[in-house]
Amino acid sequence: MLALYYYPGNASLLPHMMMREVGVPFEMHLVDRGKNAQKSAQYLKLNPNGRIPVLVDGDLVLFETVAIALHLVDKFPQAGLAPEVGTRERAEFYKWMVHLTNTPQAEYRAWFYPHEHVSDEAAVSAAKKAAEQRLYRMFDIISEQLGDRTWLLGDRFSAADLFLFMLMRWGRGMPRPPRMLSNLNALGERVLARRAVQEALRVEEIQPPFF
Numbered sequence: 001m002l003a004l005y006y007y008p009g010n011a012s013l014l015p016h017m018m019m020r021e022v023g024v025p026f027e028m029h030l031v032d033r034g035k036n037a038q039k040s041a042q043y044l045k046l047n048p049n050g051r052i053p054v055l056v057d058g059d060l061v062l063f064e065t066v067a068i069a070l071h072l073v074d075k076f077p078q079a080g081l082a083p084e085v086g087t088r089e090r091a092e093f094y095k096w097m098v099h100l101t102n103t104p105q106a107e108y109r110a111w112f113y114p115h116e117h118v119s120d121e122a123a124v125s126a127a128k129k130a131a132e133q134r135l136y137r138m139f140d141i142i143s144e145q146l147g148d149r150t151w152l153l154g155d156r157f158s159a160a161d162l163f164l165f166m167l168m169r170w171g172r173g174m175p176r177p178p179r180m181l182s183n184l185n186a187l188g189e190r191v192l193a194r195r196a197v198q199e200a201l202r203v204e205e206i207q208p209p210f211f
Contacts, residue, residue, distance in 0.1 A: 023079070
């Protein structure tokens with residue numbers, strides 16, 4: 001059975017939502033960040049980076065959110081969370097998954113933990129502000145690329161939309177959250193309306209605002 005090591009609202013939310021979409025049985029193991037459990041010796045055996053999530057699939061242990069997501073779309077193609085391999089649409093799906101993990105997801109690290117990016121404590125505030133401005137531009141570009149389409153891949157829902165929803169959620173406390181862009185807000189509402197997403201949020205006891 002699949003086992004997901006998670007913490008509510010962390011990057012583990014993406015594979016959690018995906019597995020709810022797939023509808024397969026799986027176990028969930030809380031990694032209590034409040035107790036720094038992600039740095040425990042036991043957890044570091046699963047992910048030596050001390051970050052969440054980890055997916056265990058039999059004797060396969062995976063870390064890195066997008067690696068887990070791509071494994072899930074390949075393992076459960078019947079769920080339709082990605083287009084068929086070898087198609088133009090699948091290439092577009094890869095583009096979005098890589099862009100979202102390399103660009104806004106990576107930038108959030110500097111916004112949430114600016115002290116990790118400076119050697120002078122006095123520069124923390126400026127580092128956070130700079131990350132914030134970069135995130136604004138990133139979401140502006142995503143909005144421009146989305147346009148008036150229903151989903152990132154056009155008429156087809158995919159795991160990339162779940163990923164974007166999670167990243168929008170992370171920005172809900174920003175002075176200009178991603179939901180302020182009307183087409184991103186509409187996409188977020190469509191994702192939120194999905195039964196699997198609502199169940200994942202309920203299980204993780206995530207309260208509104210959801211994004």
